[in-house]
Amino acid sequence: MTLTPHASTSAGASEIAPDVWCLGPRGRTQTNVYFVGTGSSWCLVDAGWANDGPSITQAAEAVFGAGAPPAAILLTHFHPDHAGSARTLARIWDCPVYLHPDELPLAQGDFATIAKSAGPLDHWVVLPLMRAMGRRRRELLLAASSLRDVSRPLGPETGMMGLPGWECIPTPGHTPGHVAFFRSSDRVLITGDALVTLKLNSLTGLVLQRHGLSGPPRYTTWSWSAARVSITTLARLRPNVLACGHGTHLAGPTTADAVRAFAGRSGFPTPAR
Ligand SMILES: [Zn+2]
């Protein structure tokens, strides 16, 4: 079967690169999800918030037509603004959800791993609340969002998961198993939260919706030093299109230099051209 996607902006999705559609930026956090076509099939990259399921299925139908479920859902990481609808959509579409092996224990509700890979907000608020609620209630809560029955480990080659021509780039830091996805033929890079174009790390940036390259949100980041190394990793790919988890995508000949300059400002040696 060959899918014939509709190059339209109906149901909110717009084509930002050949065979790559973006639903977003949406809401105050300017969250994006991506629909990536491969000729015979397609994959969803990230799954928005828990209440985004209906708008994602609507946009998918607008792009690929009704009755054309994806081969898989790929998650850059397991946070509620990227994995929120993954469980619901995997059931509707009867497809697997792929994550990096280091992210799988989080997605499968392992509390010990959640505690080990926590960001500041988790340490201050989420973990104390979860400990206070007691083991039984905590396990029920984690089971409700767990992807245990639908999740699979993501490898370096995404072809076998339904995304030929794309590589999975490990970008740990924001979470232990965060990944980006890269199509080297035209240098399209989907970055999740490893690198975004919304100023998430300043209150005024978030409130005023200021645009500009930014690292991941610090308050939900597990290891800032690893996150900075990952920004350099992404800059070395010299993207032509930067499709991030939050904020408007960047495209064009200045994109790679902008990312390279930002990586230099992040405190690491400027990546070689
Ligand atoms: Zn995140």
Ligand SMILES: [Zn+2]
């Ligand atoms: Zn995010």
